[in-house]
Amino acid sequence: MNEIKDFLLQLALITILIFTYHIFFVERSKRNSTEKIIATALSGLSILLCMSFRTNVNSYVSLDIRIVPLLLGTLYIGTRTGLFLSTIIILYRLFLGIDLGFYNTILTILTAMPAFLFFQKIFVKGKKNKRIQIALILSIYYCLTGLTWSAILRGASLKVLQVQIIHLIFIVVVVWFFTSLIENIKEINLKNQQLQSEAERVRVISDLTSVFAHEIRNPMQITRGFLQLLNQPELSDKKKEYIKYSIDEIDRANAIINDLLAFGKPITTENQPIEVASELRHVENIIQTYALSSNVEIKTIYHDDCWIHANPQKLNQSLINILKNAIESMPNGGTIWLTCAPKIDGFIEISVKDQGIGMTKDQIDKLGSPFYSLKESGTGLGMMVSLQIIRNLQGRVQINSEKDVGTEFSIYLPKIS
Incomplete structure (x- = not known):
């Protein structure tokens, strides 16, 4: 049908302008007011193009999809934009000629715009799904309003009614498409901003570490020297x-400084075959005193046939951080189960299970992010470095947790075959 071709042409024109805005202006525009002016101008241009390339059903009935930029402009940009776009529609329709279509346009605008303006504040505060629902409901309301006024002013005919139903369905689909598209673009932009913010934080960490690394290492080396003399x-x-153990811990602290300096860059370490059970016993001895002072008991089950390629110092650093977090998650004491066992899929599983306060899914997803910590005085750097060490060993971490029940860290590392 020619009507559908005309609607598709109008849709293409709107799509070009929307993509032009999101590609060329959103990322470059610094001020909110500038973005609104550009978006309002492009919405107004979309309306003029839709009305210029409208489809003529008969000699006195013509249809277009001006509702799409009008509705999206009102909901996303604001009430002033909605009133401005409504004025453009009325003035341009006046320019095209005063007839029943002109009066139909005015009556439809006067009937639909109050609903648009009323739901605009609700739309802005709503979440993605709610926004899509509001946009769809308002688009249907606008189309039914226009159809009703058209029937009152001109009467109804079967052919016109058929085209108007196609028009309504087409607009609902287009509004759903554009609203979903805009919401997805906004989510992507928000994630990009968050990534840029995290990258900036990591850069700050690197700068601060570079400044203080030398001053921190000096007293550490002096302390290490006196321990060797003792x-x-x-x-x-x-x-x-x-x-x-004290010397080993000083060396581990020095290794942490090196990890922070190299964070975000490829870390080249000399891995060697190590027996996991032996390293776990070493880690257990280091953390045992801290566990006892916190009224925490560590129970272990080690399988001796667990060999992997790793740097022992870095593996121990990662495990100590995870164990320390497990101990601190139990302020009233409890039990930690530390186990290692070979899996049939060619991996070694190291499990750290506690009886702590647990975590929500959202908290689990944020673990390892810079400056994110569940401890009041924590920085999140320990977990960030630990997870990176495991990733560098071609391993993965699975975290299962339940609030007020406990958390289990399952670390999977490739087994030496």
Whole structure:
């Protein structure tokens, strides 16, 4: 049908202008007022083009999809834009000639615009699905209003009614398409802004770490030197073990500084075959004192046939951070289960399960983000570095948690075959 071709032409014109706005203006425009002026101008141009290329049903009835830019402009830009676009429609229709169509346009605008303006504030505050529903309801209302006034002014005929029904269905589909498209574009822009913000935060971390790394390392190296001097042969084996753990922890702190300096860049480390159970026993000894002081018991189940390619120091750093978080999630004490076992899919599973406060799905999704932490004095850097270490080992992490029940970190690392 020729009417459908005309509607598709109008749709193409609107689509070009909408994409022009979102591609060339939204990202470049710095001020909100400038964006509104540009969007209003493009909406007005869309209306003029739709009315210029309208479809003629007969000698006295013509239809177009001006409702689409009018409705979207009112809902997304504001009430002033809606009134401005309504004025453009009336003035241009007046320019085309005073007839029954002109009066139909005025009556339809006067009947529909109050509803548009009323729902505009609700639309702005609503979420994606609610916005789409409001836009669809208002588009149907506008079309039915225009159809009603047309029937009152001109009477009804079967051919005109058929075209008007096609017109209504076409507009509803187009409004749904454009509203969904705009909402998706807004979500993408918001995510891009969040990514840019996080990238800026990571850059700040890198700058601050570079500034303070030298000053932090100096006292650490001095402390390490004195610990080595204290490690005399006459000391008991227990004290020698404590000194060794202290030196290892200083070395781990120095490695954390290196990780922060290299965060976001490819990390080249020399991996070697290591036995996971042995490393877990080492980590358990390091964290045991901290666990006991927090009234936390660590229960372990280790399978000895668990070999992986990894850097022992970095693997221990990641596991200690996760265990420390598990201990701190149990302010009243409890039990942590630390296990490792080979899986049939060629991976080694390391599990850290606690009886802590648990997390929501939203909190789990944000873990590893810079500056995101569930602790009042936390920075989130420990978890960020830990997850990156696991990713660099070609591993993955699965987190299962329930509020007030506990959390389980399941770490999967490729097994040496």
